Ligand code: ADP
């Protein structure tokens with residue numbers, strides 16, 4: 284590999300908003316066989332919106348006050364969507380007395396003396412709160428590709444909130460192109476299986492790793508590498524950083540968290556998955572010229 288042609292290749296990539304941190308990453312890109320795509324903010328727009336509220340056994344505004352107060356201290360994109368949606372419904376938020384983010388599960392807070400939980404099935408199970416009556420509605424939202432989160436107030440199931448995050452306009456075409464180039468495409472997410480599969484179907488992705496806890500993302504990349512495959516991982520979140528560092532090529536979305544960009548080998552300034560196909564094509568061309 285001549286340094287000159289690699290520099291020229293990196294320069295060309297940069298014109299397309301594809302920033303390689305070093306020539307070795309441009310070289311590595313052409314050998315990639317599997318692309319693992321984070322769901323939220325990578326395949327999808329990462330701009331979730333609150334679409335559904337289902338409260339039981341309490342006035343809706345009162346319950347939403349507890350939910351909004353609990354989520355206000357969280358920096359998760361889901362939390363921002365929930366708070367914005369509740370405020371748009373004209374509900375004033377009380378202050379949370381205590382707050383704890385439980386990564387991959389949701390939030391736990393104390394609001395006006397009451398314990399409040401918002402998050403996954405596993406979160407409520409961990410805390411010993413039953414939610415059997417929520418299951419049919421929850422599954423319906425998830426089949427629509429929405430993320431449904433359970434709400435518990437005062438130790439009792441109190442309802443559901445659901446948010447929708449739609450796929451980027453270019454995601455399906457980009458996935459089709461990656462497959463045409465001979466790559467295996469896998470979507471990975473902490474979100475539940477039903478939601479993940481609905482989103483993957485829209486993007487044309489057949490293989491899904493769902494309900495992966497934050498610390499499990501890097502492990503999943505290692506398992507693929509243990510099969511002897513060269514793995515690229517694309518993500519935008521704080522949770523994705525260890526997996527980006529583990530992958531043979533870590534790809535950060537330019538709008539993502541700083542820590543994800545730091546951990547990655549390439550940053551896509553345009554934030555579109557089409558840039559991944561472009562990056563591989565440029566890498567193949569650069570390396571072909573060298574040989
Ligand atoms: P992703 O891999 O899609 O970024 P995360 O690992 O961050 O997902 O979260 C996994 C799941 O945990 C979410 O789909 C959601 O159900 C729940 N969760 C995470 N953070 C919150 C929060 N602030 N409020 C409610 N639920 C949350």
Ligand code: MG
Nearest residue numbers: 321323324520
């Ligand atoms: Mg993400």
